[in-house]
Amino acid sequence: MKRASLLIVLVMLASMMAACGSLASVGGGDTTIKIVSSLPRTGSSKGQTDSIVNAIKQRLEEAQYKACDGKITLSYEDMDDATAAAGKWDAAQEASNANKAAGDADVMVYLGTFNSGAAKISIPILNQAGLVMISPANTYPGLTKPGKGEADEPAKYYPNGTPNYARVVPADDLQGAAAARWAQSLGATSVYVLDDTELYGKGVADVFEATAKELGLDVKAHDGIDGKASDYRALAAKIVAAAPDMVYYGGITQNNAGQLLKDIRAEGFTGKFMGPDGIYESAFIEAAGADAEGVYATFGGVPAEKLEGDAAKWYADYKAKYNAEPEVYAVYGYEAANVAVNAINTVCKKDRAAILSAVMGTKDFKGILGTWSFDANGDTSLTAMSGAEVKGGKFEFVQPIK
Amino acid sequence: MATMRPSAIRTVPWRLLGQIAVVIFCLLFLTIPFVEMVKAMIADPQLLARQLLIGVTNGAYIALIALGYTLVYGIVELINFAHGDLYMLGAFFSLSLIGAFSLTTETPWSIRAPILIVVLIATMGFTAGLNMLVDRWAYRRLRGVGSRMASLISAIGISFVFQNLGLLWGYLRFPFMNGVMGSNAVAPKSFPALLPSVNLFAGTGVRFGAKDLIVVGVSVVLLIGLYLFVSKTRLGKAMRATAQDRDAAALMGIDVNRTISLAFVLGGALAGASGMLVGLYNGTAVFDMGFTAGLRSFTAAVLGGIGNIVGAMLGGLLIGIISALSDQYISTKWTNAVVFGILVIILVFRPTGLLGDDTVQKA
Structure with missing residues (x-):
């Protein structure tokens, strides 16, 4: 009987909460x-x-x-x-x-x-x-x-x-393209493209790859990673064997970007690593530890401290x-x-x-x-893009890119 | 307690048809990619060697976790879904201890090595104890009453409890932990790089770091230790007897509940050891790492024949190697599909796994 009464109390509580919810939506005039x-x-x-x-x-x-x-x-x-x-x-x-x-x-x-x-x-x-x-x-x-x-x-x-x-x-049709052009100007002639298979990550990586090919960069491969995998060592060995100048990761920190970078560095990759704004945050630097040093990231707009x-x-x-x-x-x-x-x-x-x-x-x-202005699609008319690099444990603005 | 032999009611030879279908499928679709793969392997033997070594190292810790599944399943026929999360807690526990001892990459080896061994033993003790308590508080009460499903579902429940414990662990900010949990509770935790990463095969074009060797070495020692324990000691004999027939074992004077507890203790200890090893090896621990690792390890246990100790080791090794080769020669996107595809193929031909035996011991 104790259980039955508990159940009744719970049901009453739940219905009271539901009632409150519907009251709230009646609104404030x-x-x-x-x-x-x-x-x-x-x-x-x-x-x-x-x-x-x-x-x-x-x-x-x-x-x-x-x-x-x-x-x-x-x-x-x-x-x-x-x-x-x-x-x-x-x-x-x-x-x-x-x-x-x-x-x-x-x-x-x-x-x-x-x-x-x-x-x-x-x-x-x-x-x-x-x-x-x-x-x-x-x-x-x-x-x-x-x-x-x-x-x-x-x-x-x-x-x-x-x-x-x-x-x-x-949007990323601008960011991915700007990233590829920046990669070239940083001296990369070959890239290995990775993405986290999410809408955002794959989208930006696809644009990066397409632009890189147009620019004449050698795209070694384009792989998708499993954001839940415990390590990427085998993939890292594959990347090291392909010997690109740069690894581009299209994705977010939360899909294991830190582990990915750690494994790539542990396998002895000494080239550049670049990502989009999805890794432009302190959480990425924390997850990747010391390996984050020297990582490049792009993002739309200009960093706050450079604003005018x-x-x-x-x-x-x-x-x-x-x-x-x-x-x-x-x-x-x-x-x-x-x-x-x-x-x-x-x-x-x-x-x-x-x-x-x-x-x-x-x-x-x-x-x-x-x-x-917003254009007919709802996109901003602003197109400024920036490139940043991790220096001394934080992202620092390097240059505007486009 | 009699089982109905499935063959007695079977009219269509489904298994045979399945096997024929698999063979045809493989011949039709996989021959050409397979030949291409072998060509690529021959073209760069050093890379192949490196990938095999990665596979062996990953396989070693997968085997450690797989043993926990297999030990428990062998003795109580329970798939302990919480096992992967226990491994995650092992990683968190060891990271906290590493913080408490303030071990860093600067600590001299004469101090670092003994402390790491102490941390390893403490972690194994922690996860072993936790696993034993879970058995006592949750699974034992359900044993023998109702269906086996009850224990299975409670194991899934425990898995959630553990995962959320890991989540809460990330919020711990005790001063003695020296900030190892970082600034964000949910984010992956970074392990200090305490194991040496010197390449032992320097100059050969193949990479095999000292830390890879340590992971393999510790795993092999534990695996052999467990094997000897189960096959040579009196307690091991009791475990095997309980696995074979619980009632008969009880009649022979074996304390069945204690023996089952022992299986949980051993499995838990191995999970803790691999949690710490993987933390140090990969350099990261995150609260949901138990799910993927658990899935891989459970697959390894099934592949080798669940309930069979050597089978779990073999299964772990195979999964490690297959994943590494698939990452290299197929694509990381396909690795899960390849691993589970191979599992399906093997089970079609050997439903009990590679080393599982056919004899029905239990009803």
């Missing part, structure tokens, strides 16, 4: 607008996403959580699309976040995601709800650009036909406020929130459709990254 973000807040991406969330909060605090001359109150929720068990973003969690936001009548803007694979899941859900989504970090081209990904991309992400997704970072004008002011404010160096995507987190607040100010009403078209129609926007 016409003057409250909620902005949510969905980013991997658990796992080793946390360093990056902490600084994105900080930057979003920074922008909202500058507006004092008000829009439209105080007529609208803004609120913000920081959602996690990672689970501890996965250690990185999780498809089911991202779907649940998107559904929650879509079902909450107060939510007018969805900021996210960090990983392109996660965006693939939430864009269609939010599209059907007519909710605008602004990503501070997705770089897979197929999410927005026709002809750059699979044949049915990007149309399949927008079931109701109206694009609802924009991103403030340049408004962005330089932002950088100083950020450091003063949070007493920490922002990671590379923080500035995009700020800019994404910036675009959202700007659109709400323009529209001045609580209307998903109006805010969506205001965001998508952003033209000649004076953001902290400069004056830029």
Whole structure:
């Protein structure tokens, strides 16, 4: 009988929680607008996403959580699309976040995601709800650009036909190509391409490979790695035998990039190692230990400490406020929130459709990254790219690349 | 307790048909790639030698983990799904101790070597004890009552518990651990490079580091030790008797529960040893490393014939070598498919594994 009563209590608790949930979605009237973000807040991406969330909060605090001359109150929720068990973003969690936001009548803007694979899941859900989504970090081209990904991309992400997704970072068709050109200018004549078989990683590695071939670099091979394998020693021996000047890894830190690099170095590879923005974070350097020294990474935009004008002011404010160096995507987190607040100010009403078209129609926007626009696909007109190298245990800016 | 012989009700010779299908498939699709592979092997014998050595080293620690599966299965017919995660906890435990002794690459060998041996023994003790407690608290209660499925499912549950323990372990920030857990709880933990990586075959074009030798050496010593223990000692004899017929063994005065505990202790100790070895060898430990390693090792145990100790060693070695060759000559993307494909092929011809025996000992 004890068990039965426990069960009843549990059921009652569960139904009470469900009731609270449905009450909450009734909402706070016409003057409250909620902005949510969905980013991997658990796992080793946390360093990056902490600084994105900080930057979003920074922008909202500058507006004092008000829009439209105080007529609208803004609120913000920081959602996690990672689970501890996965250690990185999780498809089911991202779907649940998107559904929650879509079902909450107060939510007018969805900021996210960090990983392109996660965006693939939430864009269609939010599209059907007519909710605008602004990503501070997705770089897979197929999410927005026709002809750059699979044949049915990007149309399949927008079931109701109206694009609802924009991103403030340049996509990987630019990054992968810039990386290949940089590799050549660093003196590499042969490369060995690896990827983590995820949407983002394989996408950027494919562009890198194609550009490298156009440039006349000798592409020794292109292999996909199992991000859960315990070691890559045999692959490393294969790479050493192929003797490339450079190994290019398209992927994220969370798919075992640190172990991969360790094994490649342990097998005696002394050439260069380059990766995209997916490894441009302190978690990668921690995972790879001393072997991280000299690793090259590319990313969209310019590093915070090199920013000029408004962005330089932002950088100083950020450091003063949070007493920490922002990671590379923080500035995009700020800019994404910036675009959202700007659109709400323009529209001045609580209307998903109006805010969506205001965001998508952003033209000649004076953001902290400069004056830029979204094109018809939702891509930023900014194309600045940077190259960095690990020196003394941290990434240091080397040069702008394109 | 009688088993129904499957052949008594079989009308269609499925196994024979399966075998014929496999042979035809191999001849049709695999002959040409196989010939190409052999050509590539002959073209660069040094690379082949290196890959074989990698395979042997990886195989050695896979065998250590596989033995844990096989020992437990042989005696209680339980597939201990938590075993891979026990290996992960071994790696975390040893890393914590390494931090506590503040071992670094600067520590002189005269101090480093004895401490590493102490850490190895302590780690083996830790995982052995943990495995024994799990048997006592979880599996033993379910033994003999209800279906075997109950123990199996509780083993999956224990696996989750262990994995989350590993996750929590990453949050530990005791000052005595000297910061070995890094700054991010969930991120992979870096082991200091404590084993020497001098190439023993320098000048030959083949790479075989001193640390590879240490991994193989320690594994072989433990494997031989276990083999001798099970085949020569009184306790080993008790284990074999219990595996053969638990009731009869009990009638002969063998304390069955203690003997089963012993299997868990031995398997746990080996898992701990390989956790530490792999940590030092690969240089990384992460809370979900037990899953992949466990899957590979379980496959090794099945390949060799689950319940058979020599079979598990052989299976581990084969899996290690096959993976290395597949990484080199096929593609890393295909390695899992190749490993499990070969498992399927072998099981079609020998359903009990390479060295598993056909005689039904238990019902």
